Amino acid sequence: MKSFPVSLLILALATATAFAYDPSPLQDICVAINDPKSAVFVNGEFCKDPKQATADDFTFMGFRNPGNTANPLGSKVTPATVNEFPGLNTLGISMARIDFAPGGLNPPHTHPRGTEVLVVIEGTLLVGFVTSNQLNNTLFTKVLYKGDVFVFPIGLIHFQLNTGKTPALAFAGLSSQNPGVITIANSVFGAKPPISADVLTKAFQVDKKTVDYLQAQFWYDNN
Numbered sequence: 001m002k003s004f005p006v007s008l009l010i011l012a013l014a015t016a017t018a019f020a021y022d023p024s025p026l027q028d029i030c031v032a033i034n035d036p037k038s039a040v041f042v043n044g045e046f047c048k049d050p051k052q053a054t055a056d057d058f059t060f061m062g063f064r065n066p067g068n069t070a071n072p073l074g075s076k077v078t079p080a081t082v083n084e085f086p087g088l089n090t091l092g093i094s095m096a097r098i099d100f101a102p103g104g105l106n107p108p109h110t111h112p113r114g115t116e117v118l119v120v121i122e123g124t125l126l127v128g129f130v131t132s133n134q135l136n137n138t139l140f141t142k143v144l145y146k147g148d149v150f151v152f153p154i155g156l157i158h159f160q161l162n163t164g165k166t167p168a169l170a171f172a173g174l175s176s177q178n179p180g181v182i183t184i185a186n187s188v189f190g191a192k193p194p195i196s197a198d199v200l201t202k203a204f205q206v207d208k209k210t211v212d213y214l215q216a217q218f219w220y221d222n223n
Contacts, residue, residue, distance in 0.1 A: 031057040032086035045082060045089045058087035060095075067099035069167070074104030075160075077223045082177040094179060096172045100125070100162035106222065107183055108159045114179030116152040116172050118160070120144045123168025129158035157184060181223055190219035 031053045032045035048057070060080045067076025078097040082088045094114070098106055100123065118127065128141030129152045143163065144150055152158040154175070162168040188195065189211075200211045 029053055029057075029087070030090040032082055032089040045086075047089060048086075053087075060085040060087075063095075063097045063171075066167075066169075067097065069099050069101035069104055071222060072218075072220045073107060073222045074101035074162070075099065075106045075222050077106065079223060081174075081179065088177045090177070092175065092177055094174045094177050096174070098160065098170045098172060100160070100168040100170075102162060102165050102167065104162045104168070106160040107185060108157050109181055109183040110155055110157050111152075111174060111176075111179040111181055112155055114174040114176035115154040116158070116174050116179070117149060118144075118152070118170050118172045119149045120146055121169040121171060122146060123162055123166055124164040125168055125170060126161045126163045127152075127159065129153065129156045131156060183219075183221065183223075186219040186221060189214040189217065 029050050030045075030047040031050075033048040034046065062078055062080060062084060067078045069076050076099045078099075079094070080088070080096060081094040085094070088094055098118075100106070123146070125144045126141065127144055127150050128139055131138045131140070142148075142150060160170065188200070194215050197208050197211045197215075200206075200215075201208050204211070
């Protein structure tokens with residue numbers, strides 16, 4: 001069998017680096033800080049002087065307590081992105097804790113800058129994602145139990161629903177320090193200012209009364 005050309009290997013590595021979503025850091029640490037007078041600007045955040053960093057900068061304690069699921073969706077996402085966890089700056093990763101009441105839903109949404117891998121800690125979850133138009137909007141779905149892991153590719157619409165009769169808990173890892181989140185219903189029907197009813201009636205092939213009703217709803221954000 002012929003050996004793989006070194007030039008192609010170098011090209012592949014260079015291409016992978018060029019298309020990375022979070023740039024590789026050029027220093028050991030870069031703790032995000034809100035004081036621009038004593039910082040440098042990297043990856044969209046000001047960085048603390050590395051000599052002033054402490055262990056606390058690399059510790060996040062926000063996952064200790066369950067999220068409040070007493071809301072219309074019956075779920076609560078507790079994020080640990082660079083916005084809540086400054087030590088993640090330039091490291092290209094983040095996490096989230098997701099609590100579900102019985103029947104609770106983490107509604108269809110996307111992460112425009114990150115792939116998500118989810119592990120179920122307690123309970124039973126129906127999860128799934130939908131591919132792009134290129135693959136005919138195919139739904140990939142699975143019922144997950146304690147210890148199961150599922151991955152949601154970057155940018156694709158996905159969801160999690162607690163189908164059990166007890167609370168459920170999952171943790172997610174994301175491939176960006178700031179993956180972003182776009183909740184589909186909120187974005188389409190809760191946009192400010194609102195999207196024209198002429199656009200939505202034609203896009204969803206429904207009448208204006210239906211669009212007006214949906215736009216009048218309170219679209220809860222569980223993040």
